[in-house]
Amino acid sequence: MGEETNSGSVVRKKRKINWIVVLMGIFFFILAFLVYTSFFNSNSGQITGNVVKGGVLGGVSINVNLDPPESFKMDGNVDKLDMKIKGAFFIEGKKYDLDSSSIVMDNFNGKINFNDEKVIVEGKTSKIFIEGIPISGKLKVKFDNEYSYLKLGNLYLKSLDYDASGIVRLDDDKVVVNLNEEKFNVKKFYGDLEKRGSIFRLNGFVDEASAGLISVKSSDR
């Protein structure tokens, strides 16, 4: 196959490359990669970036203990969401009317908004524990409650920027900044966020952080 005789000599036929098929293959690969890393596994969003889940390849460690921002909004994946709330909430459209409850969710995907008093959570989760009692499956959840405690484990934040007071520790405590109503900014944060009363903590890794006049970039290290 692919050979023919021409005047006694054997000539091998040139195989033509079908460029359209090759380009379509590359296109679908890139599209799938883009969609997968952004919609289905956002934790791998930084595989080749500076922040890597678990280990760090060039990311700057950050640990902050500040006063909370007036409001906070995010839309994405959180590996573990832990909160203590007051009042009723909805799971799969069913109302759970409890005075106060401890809620833990695994693999939450959706919107989380909170301010000093209220937390609004709307999205999907694969497992939810209500006062330690588990419910599994792809569950739609909706909360709009007062809360006393909130922890988001392993979340990715594109950026966070507000005037804050408190302590910012960067790069394994090599840089410690004490802020007093000064600019606090992080870009590409990956880690844990905790809010308890007037305490707001971030613990993880960032691509870029600035606190007051101090600025640290992972690319500069």
Add this chain to the structure above:
Amino acid sequence: MKKVKKKSNGGMMFRVRNSRKLYVPFYLMIIVLIGVLSYIQYTGRPLNDMAFKMVLAFSIALIMATEIHRFGNLYEINDKSIIYTTGYFNILSKRVEFGAISDIDVIQGPWQRILGFGHITLFKFAEGPTLKNINRPKNFVDYLENKMVIARKEE
């Protein structure tokens, strides 16, 4: 209609390359990728650095490849002949005198009909060269025929 250049001897030179409509599927690929990128940015979802670079590199490479491909073919009509030039480094240039053309065929597939481009085959009492992926081929043929009529009258 197309690029018309004035020659130094006063005649008009009509130059055409492959229609960009030929590359519409490739442009659509770029639009889809940029659309998904924009949606990710708009919704504030995390964007993988490598995915972003891949989209950027693919889009730039595709646009460059289509433009380079276009430059591989050039069709020129002057007052007496049509010249078909192909190649990038090794150039093959074929001249067909108007007097030698006996017939002209326009060939359009469904996709080409929708987008308004097609192939033109020149017959020299037998099948001659085919000018591929010409934008608005019927207008091109009309122009060519007008030129041929003028050239034959002058003879």
